[in-house]
Amino acid sequence: MPAEPEYKTLQAMISLFCRHRHKSDNLCTHCSELLEYAEQRLAKCPFGDNKPTCRVCHIHCYAPEMRKRIAEVMRFSGPRMILHHPIMALRYLVQTRKSNSGVHSISERRTDAPSRNE
Numbered sequence: 001m002p003a004e005p006e007y008k009t010l011q012a013m014i015s016l017f018c019r020h021r022h023k024s025d026n027l028c029t030h031c032s033e034l035l036e037y038a039e040q041r042l043a044k045c046p047f048g049d050n051k052p053t054c055r056v057c058h059i060h061c062y063a064p065e066m067r068k069r070i071a072e073v074m075r076f077s078g079p080r081m082i083l084h085h086p087i088m089a090l091r092y093l094v095q096t097r098k099s100n101s102g103v104h105s106i107s108e109r110r111t112d113a114p115s116r117n118e
Helices: 004-021 029-043 064-084 086-101
Strands: none
Touching (some): 004 029, 004 064, 004 086, 064 086
16 A cells, blocks of 8 residues: 555545546546556655655656646645645645655665566
8 A cells, every 4th residue: 555645645636636627426437547546656656655745756657648647636636625635735735845855866765665667
């Protein structure tokens, strides 16, 4: 299982996006696929618990199409998170500040992390 707080935040953002854009109470197939993909990427993150926010990470592990899709979700849901999930939004802002203060280097990677191609 990927890092729990990050996964829950992604789940909330994708759910918010789907509810407003796709008018669906439950995740549609398109959004379920994106959440599953994001979960896989989180689980394989070489930084583990020291994971920076994706925005400042120098390793872009999402495929170009999926990166475009998650960026759309984040652009839509990010500003709305403070109203719908204020604690998650504040946790994300704190994490972003920590990530910006020292962008992680390759030497900080987890040693037990699977390779990107797995």
